[in-house]
Amino acid sequence: MAQSWQDIHKEALRRIHSREWAPDTLIPNEADLAEEFGCSRATVNRALRALAEAGWLERRRKAGTRVARAPQRRAQLAIPLLREEIEARGQRFAHRILSRSRSKMPSPLRAALGLSDDAPVERVQTLYLADGHPFALEDRWVHLSAAPGFETAELEKTSPNEWLVQHAPFSHGTLDYSAAPAGDFEAEQLGCAPGTALLCMQRSTFGPGDHAATLVTTHFAPNHRVRLEI
Amino acid sequence: MAQSWQDIHKEALRRIHSREWAPDTLIPNEADLAEEFGCSRATVNRALRALAEAGWLERRRKAGTRVARAPQRRAQLAIPLLREEIEARGQRFAHRILSRSRSKMPSPLRAALGLSDDAPVERVQTLYLADGHPFALEDRWVHLSAAPGFETAELEKTSPNEWLVQHAPFSHGTLDYSAAPAGDFEAEQLGCAPGTALLCMQRSTFGPGDHAATLVTTHFAPNHRVRLEI
DNA sequence: GACTCAATTATGTCTATACATAAAGTTATT
DNA sequence: AATAACTTTATGTATAGACATAATTGAGTC
Numbered sequence: 001m002a003q004s005w006q007d008i009h010k011e012a013l014r015r016i017h018s019r020e021w022a023p024d025t026l027i028p029n030e031a032d033l034a035e036e037f038g039c040s041r042a043t044v045n046r047a048l049r050a051l052a053e054a055g056w057l058e059r060r061r062k063a064g065t066r067v068a069r070a071p072q073r074r075a076q077l078a079i080p081l082l083r084e085e086i087e088a089r090g091q092r093f094a095h096r097i098l099s100r101s102r103s104k105m106p107s108p109l110r111a112a113l114g115l116s117d118d119a120p121v122e123r124v125q126t127l128y129l130a131d132g133h134p135f136a137l138e139d140r141w142v143h144l145s146a147a148p149g150f151e152t153a154e155l156e157k158t159s160p161n162e163w164l165v166q167h168a169p170f171s172h173g174t175l176d177y178s179a180a181p182a183g184d185f186e187a188e189q190l191g192c193a194p195g196t197a198l199l200c201m202q203r204s205t206f207g208p209g210d211h212a213a214t215l216v217t218t219h220f221a222p223n224h225r226v227r228l229e230i
Numbered sequence: 231m232a233q234s235w236q237d238i239h240k241e242a243l244r245r246i247h248s249r250e251w252a253p254d255t256l257i258p259n260e261a262d263l264a265e266e267f268g269c270s271r272a273t274v275n276r277a278l279r280a281l282a283e284a285g286w287l288e289r290r291r292k293a294g295t296r297v298a299r300a301p302q303r304r305a306q307l308a309i310p311l312l313r314e315e316i317e318a319r320g321q322r323f324a325h326r327i328l329s330r331s332r333s334k335m336p337s338p339l340r341a342a343l344g345l346s347d348d349a350p351v352e353r354v355q356t357l358y359l360a361d362g363h364p365f366a367l368e369d370r371w372v373h374l375s376a377a378p379g380f381e382t383a384e385l386e387k388t389s390p391n392e393w394l395v396q397h398a399p400f401s402h403g404t405l406d407y408s409a410a411p412a413g414d415f416e417a418e419q420l421g422c423a424p425g426t427a428l429l430c431m432q433r434s435t436f437g438p439g440d441h442a443a444t445l446v447t448t449h450f451a452p453n454h455r456v457r458l459e460i
Numbered sequence: 461g462a463c464t465c466a467a468t469t470a471t472g473t474c475t476a477t478a479c480a481t482a483a484a485g486t487t488a489t490t
Numbered sequence: 491a492a493t494a495a496c497t498t499t500a501t502g503t504a505t506a507g508a509c510a511t512a513a514t515t516g517a518g519t520c
Binding site for chain 2: 013017023070074075076077078079081162165166169170171172173174175176177178179181195197199200205207208222223224225226227228229230
């Protein structure tokens with residue numbers, strides 16, 4: 001026999017695609033499959049677990065394993081580090097700090113992050129350039145107690161985007177994409193007409209202890225696309 | 231002792247967050263960690279493998295395991311089934327077929343999917359409604375040999391979106407998001423002014439054998455957002 | 461029928477052991 | 491020096507066996 005878990009993974013996926021194992025029906029249990037494939041139960045387990053993580057199967061103790069009704073495929077997006085995104089296109093990366101201040105955060109934003117009134121917050125606006133052309137405009141609020149050292153960081157050398165990834169790894173957060181018309185400021189900085197449809201990304205990240213780290217709004221230059229792999 | 235792989239997973243993540251294990255440095259090997267935690271190497275392996283899959287660690291045979299320099303966090307998007315997205319908001323789902331024809335596919339699109347000239351293709355335009363209000367406008371091209379039975383499917387009952395998920399599960403594809411101004415047709419159907427910034431999703435899916443299944447362009451009503459979890 | 465409690469069962473996980481494999485390091489050969 | 495061949499090493503994977511755990515099933519009771 002000599003089966004590897006990847007062989008079993010492949011064969012199981014084939015049966016799902018060919019509807020030999022139909023959606024919403026139970027498949028044989030691990031012990032039976034192990035016997036059929038001539039391998040140990042652990043090997044079958046490894047293969048089926050991978051399929052469950054990918055959304056093809058649903059598994060529950062005692063209840064058994066069934067093919068997902070509508071396979072909840074998950075698209076994956078590698079979180080964009082702007083420098084890498086630009087350099088991957090073979091373009092030259094650069095950034096320009098437009099403003100940096102310890103200003104007061106508007107209440108609605110503060111509430112969204114669950115920050116108290118007196119939480120020390122710094123705001124940084126940055127323009128990112130690809131081959132000298134505007135690529136994205138970033139408006140970032142950083143909660144200073146979650147990112148010690150940020151206040152004195154030399155952001156002209158290391159962009160805020162990179163500084164934070166390297167110094168304040170976060171554990172979870174959300175990413176929202178929407179479309180928005182360019183305001184006067186965005187139009188001026190990105191070099192487009194006011195009202196142009198721009199892809200807008202809003203991202204909030206939290207550190208280990210559920211305390212907010214940053215809130216970022218990024219407007220991309222016109223015609224930008226985000227690609228997710230399925 | 232009595233460690234489970236989840237305990238080790240948690241402890242390793244703590245060391246990464248606390249920089250006890252610094253970015254871009256090697257961590258002890260599995261055998262040593264197994265001894266430290268008082269468990270078997272397989273258990274350590276399970277924990278470290280999970281961390282590697284999540285992007286925190288990079289592992290290579292013989293070279294060992296190192297903490298990722300810039301943890302490539304991956305955001306996950308549960309692929310949107312429009313009905314579920316609308317009903318999850320507590321709104322009533324409905325759809326209206328606007329047009330359906332076996333028209334010829336423009337060459338640029340056909341080339342993008344790698345389809346031959348005479349490949350049988352059907353085009354369906356659908357408007358999706360939430361509580362009677364326009365929610366999204368879908369323009370879909372379906373490669374008929376990849377979706378047998380689609381031609382005769384009663385799309386008034388089951389929306390194209392759902393029909394295809396249930397009858398032609400795909401194995402991989404891409405998802406592109408961008409911002410686009412509403413054209414006259416989109417404006418009319420979605421009930422907004424021409425030129426309004428709309429979030430636009432373009433999705434191509436492929437079946438098991440690399441042959442294209444569908445190409446979908448969806449314009450969402452104004453102010454729509456897509457949320458990804460990190 | 462409605463409820464409680466125990467028996468059953470499929471998945472989840474841990475262990476010890478073994479061998480496979482990739483890649484780095486070392487030595488021998490040209 | 492460059493190259494080839496061997497050794498070493500850390501991860502990758504397979505196995506049999508055991509026990510843990512969640513959830514269904516069914517028996518017994520009210």
